[in-house]
Amino acid sequence: MTQLRLPLERPPGARSDEFLVGEANAKVVHHLEHWGTWPVMAALLVGPRKSGRSMLARMFVRQAHGEMIDDADRGSETAIFHAWNLAQAERRPLLIVADAAPPEWLVRLPDLRSRLAATPVLRIEEPDDALFAAILRDQFDRRELDVREDAVAWIVKRVERSYISLQRIVDTIDQAAIERDTRRISIPLARPALQGAGLLVQSRGEAPSEDP
CATH class of the missing domain: 1.10.8.60 (Helicase, Ruva Protein; domain 3)
Incomplete structure (x- = not known):
């Protein structure tokens, strides 16, 4: 079992955050580690709650100097749309975190729906x-x-x-x-x-x- 560690400044004696990597999330981690090869500067990270998806997203943002939108399926579609466009313009990776991908996530804004259709979906599965x-x-x-x-x-x-x-x-x-x-x-x-x-x-x- 491997681990990713988030390099944050922490009080002496505090334990570092860790993300445990197994079969349920290894493909996700691999994709994030190679964000420089993404066809678009965005990815949609989905998976069960308590799966560590937000922690993984924060680690990615810090290491890749990117941006993240957590609980995106409950946020502003207009804000996500503009963030997606900005990520492409600035070539800074954007990680969009949600419970599920479209069509299970019902996206009403047509322009956002088309952009998410072109965005790779990274899926954390339930643990083995x-x-x-x-x-x-x-x-x-x-x-x-x-x-x-x-x-x-x-x-x-x-x-x-x-x-x-x-x-x-x-x-x-x-x-x-x-x-x-x-x-x-x-x-x-x-x-x-x-x-x-x-x-x-x-x-x-x-x-x-x-x-x-």
Whole structure:
């Protein structure tokens, strides 16, 4: 699993922002790293919420000296239209971040619709097992929780594999750890916490009776 780091000035001891790269987002990262070859100086970045898309966009803007428009599908179409044109005129890359691309994103301004049709779409997918596990470890580490590898593997097999559910899982287990006055995350701690929150699903590839 690889990482991109955002080189920001941060207080001593603060942890740098990281974007974990896996199969779900590797093509997106590759495209952003080679922005100099873009046929137009714009790209549309779409993907699930909590997928790190805004963080990735901010990293790109800083490294490529470009511009970004976040939550574009809820913003001003006229402003996006002018930003797109300015990016071409100044040859500065523009990253447009949205939940989805047209036609799912219903664009009413004809001139913007035509420009977005000529804009490459970069799509972050839901995480595979490896990326899901890596983000889990990272999120637990950020909260100074000591998670066992068998607990990570157990969780990955038994929960919905999405960015939204991942955040709920970490929040739920963190709260359970606080209530038990421990920072060590194990299967006996995770199981009742996730079950009580309705976050467990039937394990993929195993019979329910095989749970530890």
